[in-house]
Amino acid sequence: MKLKVAIQGIQGSFHHQVAHQYFGSSISLNECSSFNEVVKSLKSNTSDKAVMALENSIAGSILPNYALIDNNNLHIIGEFLLDIHMNLMVLPGQNIYDIKEVHSHPIALLQCANFFNEYPHIKLVESSDTAITAQRIQEQQLKGIGALASPVAASIYSLEIIASGVHTIKSNKTRFVILKSTNKEISKELITKASIKFELDDTSGALATVLNVLNNCKLNLTKIQSMPVIETPFKYAFFVDLVFEKYKHFEKAKSLLEIMTTHFKVLGEYKNAKL
């Protein structure tokens, strides 16, 4: 039986690309219209696993997805770094001066901002997805409108790429995580990264103390972000990613953080994807 993998978006999306690169091509893809639908698909066991973007080079963390993982008690069991290549695609037979509007996801538009500065006649319009715009251009035969998406999307939706690699920065990585609704036991020797959450009162001193402990335990911080605790003014939650060489170092930090912080939670323990 094929592994059922939920993604946000449709065929040709970057989530689709990650699902294939991580799990291979022999999977059953569940296309979801939103990240919320991805979560529902996991929790109802319609899908075994899910792929979810968590951060990219331009915009940093995609914070609503942290809230979804946390609130639904999902488990991060792996991560994948995808080099995103953005291409401008249109119905065949047009050139860039025929294009009046380019529709894409806000992050994709940001990633290509420098390219479009040279074409001020093109209006940038935010849409909900990269591949969906490519699909709509084909289905509705929209002339004068371009999509920013992957080469796979151009191929699936029969569009012509009129400018390739239009993203501004060369190393345009997006970090995706692999999610499960139940914890997967992975061998402790393989674990080199963890995503944790904890709460603190709003003194910079309390956070400094926690960071000193992490440092003393030989854990290195690869991400930190605070979120106000809902309906509790002056209380903050922190999402932190840590990398380490030995799992026992993380185990030591866990027992300390359980005492020093409130609502301490491990969102996932997994193998670090190399940069």
Next chain:
Amino acid sequence: MKLKVAIQGIQGSFHHQVAHQYFGSSISLNECSSFNEVVKSLKSNTSDKAVMALENSIAGSILPNYALIDNNNLHIIGEFLLDIHMNLMVLPGQNIYDIKEVHSHPIALLQCANFFNEYPHIKLVESSDTAITAQRIQEQQLKGIGALASPVAASIYSLEIIASGVHTIKSNKTRFVILKSTNKEISKELITKASIKFELDDTSGALATVLNVLNNCKLNLTKIQSMPVIETPFKYAFFVDLVFEKYKHFEKAKSLLEIMTTHFKVLGEYKNAKL
């Protein structure tokens, strides 16, 4: 001459509401199709000031907007906290069982997730904006489709609110900042908050040291988030918001951070909006 204020979105959007509450009703509104257009409007002097959402109770920071402020050297000159009330609106004469799809901004959908769990027949579809969906329902006379937006949007686009206050948490605040392309001199006595950015190598120890300094200077942290520095692995930028009682405490911290960190930058010094 009226003050020209750029917002992302159209009339009836939450940005529109903030512009009016902050500047009064006698302003000239520049409706922009993306946050990138908002920035262009400021930089070309088409607008004097801009309103930009930066964080909300559910999703935390809206990080792409931090990148826009930073990359374009805009100045935060004020902040505004808006209590967001979400309402489900449709073409008149329909009830909730007539509605097959609700389109809204991903964050708005998240904010109302609990409400829709009780109506599993409704498919949630991500769109780029709250008010734009309301406008489209009216213009295209879309039956069976609902929008989540403000009461003002329902009034402007002649839709009927069939469920009000459908957001899950009662205190659903979004933090907006007021932006200018040049720094506005505001009296030092009025400044009680600052947004700063700095870079550090990836040791939790380096960040702990910085936080200790902030704590010793009597500055309180209200937000921290890391962003990987583009194309520089293992180098991190941190965006930090600080509140303080005396400007001289912040001045002391500034001179220390200029020495202890790299690429230290003040994104704005302004008056703290009370919770």
